[in-house]
Amino acid sequence: MTFDFDRRIDRRNTRSYKWDQNGKLYGDPDILPLWVADMDFQSPPAVRETLEKRAALGIYGYAIRTDGYLDSIVQWYRTRHGWTIEPQWITDTPSVVTSLSLAVELFSEPGSDVVLQSPVYYPFYDVIRSNGRNVVKNPLSIRDGQLRMDYDQLESLFREGAKLLLLCSPHNPGGRVWSREELLRLGELCLTYGVTVVSDEIHCDLALPGHKHIPFASLSPELADITITCLAATKTFNLPGLHTSYTVISNPSIKRKFENRIKALSLHMAQHFAQDAVEAAYREGGPWLDAMLAYVAGNIDYAIDYLAEHLPEVKPLRPEGTYLLWIDCRGLGLDVAGLKDLMYRKAKVVFNEGSTFGNEGEGWLRINLACPRSIVEEALESFCRAAKEK
Numbered sequence: 001m002t003f004d005f006d007r008r009i010d011r012r013n014t015r016s017y018k019w020d021q022n023g024k025l026y027g028d029p030d031i032l033p034l035w036v037a038d039m040d041f042q043s044p045p046a047v048r049e050t051l052e053k054r055a056a057l058g059i060y061g062y063a064i065r066t067d068g069y070l071d072s073i074v075q076w077y078r079t080r081h082g083w084t085i086e087p088q089w090i091t092d093t094p095s096v097v098t099s100l101s102l103a104v105e106l107f108s109e110p111g112s113d114v115v116l117q118s119p120v121y122y123p124f125y126d127v128i129r130s131n132g133r134n135v136v137k138n139p140l141s142i143r144d145g146q147l148r149m150d151y152d153q154l155e156s157l158f159r160e161g162a163k164l165l166l167l168c169s170p171h172n173p174g175g176r177v178w179s180r181e182e183l184l185r186l187g188e189l190c191l192t193y194g195v196t197v198v199s200d201e202i203h204c205d206l207a208l209p210g211h212k213h214i215p216f217a218s219l220s221p222e223l224a225d226i227t228i229t230c231l232a233a234t235k236t237f238n239l240p241g242l243h244t245s246y247t248v249i250s251n252p253s254i255k256r257k258f259e260n261r262i263k264a265l266s267l268h269m270a271q272h273f274a275q276d277a278v279e280a281a282y283r284e285g286g287p288w289l290d291a292m293l294a295y296v297a298g299n300i301d302y303a304i305d306y307l308a309e310h311l312p313e314v315k316p317l318r319p320e321g322t323y324l325l326w327i328d329c330r331g332l333g334l335d336v337a338g339l340k341d342l343m344y345r346k347a348k349v350v351f352n353e354g355s356t357f358g359n360e361g362e363g364w365l366r367i368n369l370a371c372p373r374s375i376v377e378e379a380l381e382s383f384c385r386a387a388k389e390k
Ligand SMILES: Cc1ncc(COP(=O)(O)O)c(C=O)c1O
Pocket: 037, 094, 095, 096, 097, 098, 121, 168, 172, 200, 202, 203, 232, 234, 240, 244, 245
């Protein structure tokens, strides 16, 4: 089956977070948005068909969670990731960020230190701070054109008492798909110091051709025992507006505590549309996903080559996963305000400004490449032209 990822679909006036806030946020309704992480591609045909059937019911009543839905998740991880999970380890949650926030609330003490690896997806900071905990950073460094973990600094944070780590795997931004060795070394430290790991693996299915995601909890039973894995089909199949996700927790007491809190907040009821979409995606979306990843890999090659030729002052990190390109723009000599001015006013494009991921991201930009090639071409052309005129 072939899929048309080149087709430009007009998403304006659809209540799109990315396309319908241009005027409000950037003062120009026609600016080109390549920021928030959803795709400008239609979801797999099986998802659309199942949702159309569900919508045609006309009655949007309370729904149940089916065994088939749970089985579709179990089968997906078995075949796609070689990871065996049990249906009873799964707890539905409205969103991965909800799961992260509940995990911080439940598995760290008020006022305690929670570790993240910066620069990182900005809600990691919010869920720690809004729960009254302290963000402690284990900054990533760059070696051989890739983000790397600093284990010595991490160990000192654990030695000083931090008991919870928020891991982003694959990493956003920067697109690292952590290797087995890197994760094992991290895991060793967590086991030694009694640290619980909240592993956000929402990008797990977006390892690019040639790279393989390793679920942290799959590394050993001991690591599974200290891990809350936060997952969703939403990033994989472009369903984030359906607002559905789940956790996988094999440790019964952690699972019970987490599930009790979900019930206390009455977040446990099945969503009317989401389950059908997720099950259809997992059962029938594999070929679409493979084709989409190949297309995005082409966009990444295109963008890296284009920038090397037209704006060599900026240095992208080549992602191993995700559809996000993390670009070092410090060579342009602009501060945060200058980069925003370059994007929004001069180039008429929106990429994510890097300092929102932590001060390590200052001078960097993140580009969402899950869009038709022609949009990538247009955005890069405008950006490079404006950067050269500055
Ligand atoms: C690492 C990471 N976690 C979580 C999310 C958002 O997940 P959700 O919409 O389920 O809260 C994103 C979205 O970009 C992300 O990159």
